[in-house]
Amino acid sequence: MYKEIDELLIRAKAGEKKAKSIILEKYKPLILSQMKKYYFDANELDDLISEGYEVILKGINEFDSSRNVYFSGYLKTILRYHYLDRLKAKKYTSSLDKKIGDSGDISLLDLLEADVDLENEYILKELNEQLIEKIEKLSKRQKEVIILYYLEELSVSDISKRLGVTYRTIINTKVNAIEKLKKLI
Template identity: 40%
Template sequence: MNKKIDNEMIERALKGSLEDKDTIVELLEPLIKSSISRYYYRAHLYDDLMQDGKLEILKCFKNFDPSQGVYFLGYVKTMLRYYYLNRNRDKECFSLDETNEEGLCQLELLESDENIEEDYIESETNDELKAAMAVLTEIEKSVIVDFYYNNLSLHEIADKRGIKYRTAVNNKTRAIYKLKTHFEEINFKFEW
């Protein structure tokens, strides 16, 4: 559908044109979807929330007062936002001790953000990296730290250190080569 909502269509819909109301509701489906995802996303209620959003738009045709100096589409957007925010107040509550259809406790199904194995590997990698930094000169260390940890560009590093851009590039290249060589010597698997 390549139709667009224009003022004449809105005026006809406000005067009662069912065809224009249907067209506007259909064209506003992306706004409904956006409002759901922004203010009240519940995947299992998605179809119901879409229908509720369409009903809310139809209520807007009934309740809109043009004398207030508000643009109709802005009014609809605001009403959808408030509708879904108010629905959010009535959140579903359940106990984590309840079991699901498969007999598993909800508490056991919760995922943890903590990954002990990854944390250990990252810690070990960081320790190896810190030890490897000892093979670098002070300027090479500072360039690596500024580039990778402080997210400075090589131009910014050169300006900060009062060196030429090419010198900063050479220090970074030399430092990476030394670190790579060090890791190869100790047989440490490190993804570059």
């Protein structure tokens, strides 16, 4: 059987429509089994089968026999992932007009925050980028203390223990770093 499939595959890659047609017919049961295993919706049956045919036609063109993989195994894998992707898309797709709540009078769209101030968000983003650029100009120790204190929210005593220096050294380093940042900004 593999030899027959290999010959059909060579002819199909060459563009022979009859060979493609035979391959599609031979692998229709595989399409059905993968579809039923990973994504089945009776309302979409014809579409799902058509998609399976498209996946196989694409697989014919993309199959690389030099990888020592059987064509049937390759098709089984790409069909599985196609139908799993459909399942994933269906699970996580929902309309913003979908009614929620007990009374059913609120939609997801109603819950979205309407007063997003894009201008302020842009300005904050710009300021953050400038601050990061200026922090890069601090000494290695100053940068380390600022990151540990403000980003990782460690206390001064925790920082001093971690870095193996005195409490007062951390305070001085932090104050000097802030002064330097003020001058840079």
